Amino acid sequence: MKFYIFFGIVFGIFSTTLGFQYARCFQKLERHSIDNSQPLTEIFRTHPLDCLSQCVAHTGNGDEQKNPGLCRSVVYDHLQHSCRLYSHDGREVPAILHPANGFDLYRRTASTQECAGPLQRLRASLQAKKKVLAAPSLPKEVDEPPILEPTTQLTTQPVQEEEKALEEHELASLLDQLDVSGYVSNELDCIAKGKPTGFFVFPAGQREDERVEEFPGWSQRECANFCAGNEGPDGLKYNCAGFSHVLGGGKCYLHREASDIEMKLQQVDGGLYAEKWCIPAHRFGACREATPFDVRLQQRFQPRCIPIGVFDAIQNLSECMGLCLNQSECHTISFHTPTGQCLLHREYLLPIYMEQTDVDWTLAANGCVEKKGYQVPVVDNEEGEMEQKTKNYKLFSGGFGQQRIELTNINNKKEFLKSTGCGDGNLFLNKLFNFARQKRKVI
Numbered sequence: 001m002k003f004y005i006f007f008g009i010v011f012g013i014f015s016t017t018l019g020f021q022y023a024r025c026f027q028k029l030e031r032h033s034i035d036n037s038q039p040l041t042e043i044f045r046t047h048p049l050d051c052l053s054q055c056v057a058h059t060g061n062g063d064e065q066k067n068p069g070l071c072r073s074v075v076y077d078h079l080q081h082s083c084r085l086y087s088h089d090g091r092e093v094p095a096i097l098h099p100a101n102g103f104d105l106y107r108r109t110a111s112t113q114e115c116a117g118p119l120q121r122l123r124a125s126l127q128a129k130k131k132v133l134a135a136p137s138l139p140k141e142v143d144e145p146p147i148l149e150p151t152t153q154l155t156t157q158p159v160q161e162e163e164k165a166l167e168e169h170e171l172a173s174l175l176d177q178l179d180v181s182g183y184v185s186n187e188l189d190c191i192a193k194g195k196p197t198g199f200f201v202f203p204a205g206q207r208e209d210e211r212v213e214e215f216p217g218w219s220q221r222e223c224a225n226f227c228a229g230n231e232g233p234d235g236l237k238y239n240c241a242g243f244s245h246v247l248g249g250g251k252c253y254l255h256r257e258a259s260d261i262e263m264k265l266q267q268v269d270g271g272l273y274a275e276k277w278c279i280p281a282h283r284f285g286a287c288r289e290a291t292p293f294d295v296r297l298q299q300r301f302q303p304r305c306i307p308i309g310v311f312d313a314i315q316n317l318s319e320c321m322g323l324c325l326n327q328s329e330c331h332t333i334s335f336h337t338p339t340g341q342c343l344l345h346r347e348y349l350l351p352i353y354m355e356q357t358d359v360d361w362t363l364a365a366n367g368c369v370e371k372k373g374y375q376v377p378v379v380d381n382e383e384g385e386m387e388q389k390t391k392n393y394k395l396f397s398g399g400f401g402q403q404r405i406e407l408t409n410i411n412n413k414k415e416f417l418k419s420t421g422c423g424d425g426n427l428f429l430n431k432l433f434n435f436a437r438q439k440r441k442v443i
Contacts, residue, residue: 022052025073025115026106030233033075033103037095039084040071048076051083052106056115058085074106090234097234102127107236188241189230190278196287199242199274200295200317200364213238213254220245220272223252224290227276242275277318282325285368293321293367299354300361301345305422307334309344316365320327324366335362353422360371 040058043051055071073090076083079102089107090097096104190197213409215226215233226232227240241258245251258275279287295317301307309327314320317335320342324330327344334343339362347353349365 017398022056022115023049025056025108025110026052027109027237029107031099031101031103032090032097032105032235033100034073034084034086034090034105035096035098037086037088037092038091039075039086042082042084043412044080044082046081046083048074048083048104048106051076051085054083055085055106055108076104076106078102078104091222099235188276188278190276191229191289193278195278195280196289196291197293198277198279198287198293198318198321199218199224199227199365200275200277202275202295204271212244212256215252215254217250218245218252219250220247221290223254224274224292226252227254228290229275237313240276242273244271244273246271277321279325279368280322282322282326284330285325285366287325287368291367293361294349294365296349296354296363298357298359299363300357301332301343301347301353302355302422303351303362305345307343308346309342311342312340314340314342317362319386320376321364321366325368331366333364333366335364337362347422 043054046054046364051074055074070087071085072088073086074083075086086095088095090105093135214233215223218226218233223235223243223245227243230238230240232238238254239256240254242255244253274292275368279291308330311320311323314323314335317333320333320335323342324333324344329346330344332345332347332349335341345353349363354363374388
């Protein structure tokens with residue numbers, strides 16, 4: 001009897017120790033539970049750390065890529081002191097992830113190296129021993145010299161050990177980056193840096209990306225806020241480098257990795273892709289959280305539009321926009337990717353100034369308010385998209401960040417037209433009078 005008690009105590013200590021070891025393999029989401037889904041198993045009268053070790057051990061029983069029925073999350077019931085192990089993290093249809101008092105959700109964040117489970121590590125160790133202890137192959141009955149397998153092993157094993165050490169070093173580096181919330185810190189966590197979050201918006205585009213989180217039923221503004229806060233509507237933390245949105249069904253996609261400015265986007269009506277960047281400190285303009293900066297690929301301003309600033313050897317689009325924010329009356333930038341040339345323009349991002357060009361040129365609008373202290377209301381319209389006012393001209397979007405001028409005051413528009421030194425003035429006036437004619441018909 002004493003032996004069984006002693007064995008139980010030792011096993012409990014060993015299990016708890018493993019639980020502490022595996023705690024770094026999970027992300028904790030307090031007061032959440034999973035329902036409407038069959039668990040892999042349920043364990044009673046247990047501790048949360050024991051449940052985590054059981055989940056990792058369950059994962060070690062097979063190949064995660066080939067066997068989808070492996071543990072990826074744990075729900076712990078504090079009242080019953082029990083836990084349920086699931087093969088998903090609560091976002092697999094028809095499962096429901098919801099807030100629940102008395103429950104905690106532990107989401108699996110790693111499944112390799114020390115998070116792979118003891119059985120999987122034992123299998124890898126046995127396979128390594130088989131390679132080391134394998135008998136050399138018999139020489140063939142020919143005049144050719146035999147190939148000695150042990151010699152080959154002696155030359156390759158240091159390389160294998162070096163690769164293993166490199167993997168462990170990379171894992172340790174990754175674990176060092178984990179913050180208190182349990183997710184990998186992102187250099188684009190603008191809120192933590194005390195900087196406003198900006199988005200370079202590519203209208204009518206949809207990015208192809210495998211590492212993406214999908215959330216249906218949300219507006220563009222809400223999707224932008226999720227990405228800015230690195231937190232989805234499910235309450236989980238994400239490394240969001242950008243987001244995509246499609247109006248049909250209100251599909252919001254959070255992307256974990258940034259993309260190059262020359263990326264190829266799928267053309268989707270009512271869709272957009274927005275790349276996150278942290279707006280730096282600047283002299284002119286007031287930028288709110290989740291500010292859109294409208295982008296036009298393969299376009300530039302006409303040669304008659306003389307820039308108010310020219311810079312060379314600029315690294316990227318965000319650095320060029322930072323120069324614009326430090327230049328008075330800078331409303332649009334032109335960026336040439338191969339040379340890094342950055343042109344600052346006084347003109348707004350309007351079709352009368354723009355012309356089609358090669359893939360190397362990009363236009364981007366300054367989305368920040370021109371004068372500090374100028375109050376600009378931001379509201380969601382009936383479609384759930386952002387509306388904002390800049391200067392004396394109302395800018396609004398059929399999509400997040402897409403801008404146009406609302407022609408409401410003829411006198412203001414004449415003054416505006418006189419102040420421009422480039423562009424097709426006749427095109428502007430024709431659009432102006434067509435708009436006024438249509439407005440009279442409506443009235």
